[in-house]
Amino acid sequence: MSDRSEQVxxxxxxxxxxxxxxxxxxxxxxxITDVRGHRFPPVHKECSGSGWKxxxxxxxxx
Numbered sequence: 814m815s816d817r818s819e820q821v822x823x824x825x826x827x828x829x830x831x832x833x834x835x836x837x838x839x840x841x842x843x844x845i846t847d848v849r850g851h852r853f854p855p856v857h858k859e860c861s862g863s864g865w866k867x868x869x870x871x872x873x874x875x
Contacts, residue, residue: 821864824855831871838862 821837822828828847836843838861845854845865856862 819866821866822853823864824853826853827851828853830867832867833869833871834865835868836860836862837864837866844868 822834828834828849828851831847831849834845834847834853836856838856840861843857843860843862847853847865853865856864
């Protein structure tokens with residue numbers, strides 16, 4: 814089973830799981846909360862990353 818916290822999702826892709834996502838840049842200072850089925854927003858212009866990684870799932874699997 815793959816670790817979703819390591820997968821990077823890019824702006825415009827469908828959010829696979831509701832939760833808190835962080836920018837994939839090395840600074841990890843930018844967070845969003847998003848809902849499954851929505852589309853990921855662009856990363857902020859101050860961020861050097863290219864996408865979002867799941868930090869905390871809203872409803873973690875048991």
